[in-house]
Amino acid sequence: MHPKSNYIIMKKLSILLCALVAMTACSTKQNNADTTSTKSLIVYYSQTHATEQVAKTLQNMIGADIEAISAVMPYDGDFQQTIARCQEEMSANILPELNPMQKNIADYDTIYLGYPVWFGTFAQPMAALIGMNDFAGKVVIPFCTFGSGGLNTTSDQLKEKLQNATILPGYGVRNARIAAAETEVRQFLINSGIIAGEKVSLPEFGESQEITEETKKIFDAACGSYQMPLGTPVTFSSRSIENGTEYLFNVEMNGTASGRIYVTAMDGAEPEFTQVER
Ligand SMILES: Cc1cc2nc3c(=O)[nH]c(=O)nc-3n(C[C@H](O)[C@H](O)[C@H](O)COP(=O)(O)O)c2cc1C
CATH class of the missing domain: 3.40.50.360 (Flavodoxin domain)
Known part of the structure; x- marks a missing residue:
């Protein structure tokens, strides 16, 4: 075969190949768009x-x-x-x-x-x-x-x-x-990975400890004024958070374990409870 016809065939083949690659890329993109776009x-x-x-x-x-x-x-x-x-x-x-x-x-x-x-x-x-x-x-x-x-x-x-x-x-x-x-x-x-930004991962709560006078005060300051009794703290654990400490109190009511209460004590602010888990 003449070298020139060889060259023409090669060129046609490479154009075909490029077109195929482009089509595949395009359909992959569409597939991606379909599977990743959730409503x-x-x-x-x-x-x-x-x-x-x-x-x-x-x-x-x-x-x-x-x-x-x-x-x-x-x-x-x-x-x-x-x-x-x-x-x-x-x-x-x-x-x-x-x-x-x-x-x-x-x-x-x-x-x-x-x-x-x-x-x-x-x-x-x-x-x-x-x-x-x-x-x-x-x-x-x-x-x-x-x-x-x-x-x-x-x-x-x-x-x-x-x-x-x-x-x-x-x-x-x-x-x-x-x-x-x-x-x-x-x-x-x-x-949760839903929007972009810097993830914050908190340390685990520390060992469970008996309530001290100081932690009883923190509990009372956070929970004492709630409209109904939230229980008596029996043990607590804590962890450092940005600008303060978070406490997790185990509480009981009438002598029975009745849930956990999360309390944050931020530097320079009154402690507050963030939620009760029953
Ligand atoms: C009928 C009723 C029952 C409620 N029961 C609870 C409850 O079991 N636990 C609780 O933490 N808050 C309870 N609440 C408080 C509401 O959850 C709270 O006020 C809530 O933020 C109201 O939301 P909204 O402003 O979107 O209606 C209750 C409120 C109402 C009106």
């Missing part, structure tokens, strides 16, 4: 706007779609009236009817579920939403607000109720510390 929805219930505040903070940081749910018969009474209605409904096993949602949970891969803790579980409207939707295959990230605690118990309840979904660690904040939510939510999202 997220923040869906929440909030009666007195604390959970709403966390929901909106989350939305500002992750840019997901967002929707508040509401009951056909709204929980618009005061605290005592809500307690009474909720107790009545819970003892009769009744969940409220919800107004239809604008967004469809089925269209999303990751669902951020936000709720106030009511009687140690999700607020009634959130319980209704969970009961009437299919979360199979979804990634669920809980977030909640509470008077004293409930993130751990409600996360466990979600795992129990939504066994076909993946429930990731969530975020919870006491109503009285809602001002800290913005900073904490950002760090939570960074630590």
Whole structure:
């Protein structure tokens, strides 16, 4: 064969090869885009706007779609009236009817579920939403607000109720510390790998120790003014955090172990409890 025709064949082959490589690269890119682009929805219930505040903070940081749910018969009474209605409904096993949602949970891969803790579980409207939707295959990230605690118990309840979904660690904040939510939510999202930033990993809590006079004072300063008794501290452990110390108290009530209380004592500030785990 003439050297020139050889050259032409080689050139054609190399063009074909380049085109093939380019096509493969392009389709790989599209595949990547398809598998990595997940759609997220923040869906929440909030009666007195604390959970709403966390929901909106989350939305500002992750840019997901967002929707508040509401009951056909709204929980618009005061605290005592809500307690009474909720107790009545819970003892009769009744969940409220919800107004239809604008967004469809089925269209999303990751669902951020936000709720106030009511009687140690999700607020009634959130319980209704969970009961009437299919979360199979979804990634669920809980977030909640509470008077004293409930993130751990409600996360466990979600795992129990939504066994076909993946429930990731969530975020919870006491109503009285809602001002800290913005900073904490950002760090939570960074630590969870959802947004970019510097991860903070805290040291493990140290050895469990008997309560001392000093730690009893810290416990009392943090928990003594809460509207209901939180228990008597029996042992504690601690760890250093930026600008202070975090304590984990094991408490008992009427002589029985009744949970753990996290307390932060920041330099120059009054100690405060961040959450109770029962
Ligand atoms: C009916 C009812 C029951 C509640 N039960 C609990 C509870 O079991 N544990 C708790 O820590 N807080 C409890 N709270 C306090 C709420 O969780 C807290 O005020 C929450 O931040 C309200 O959120 P929202 O402003 O988004 O409605 C309860 C509040 C109400 C109205």
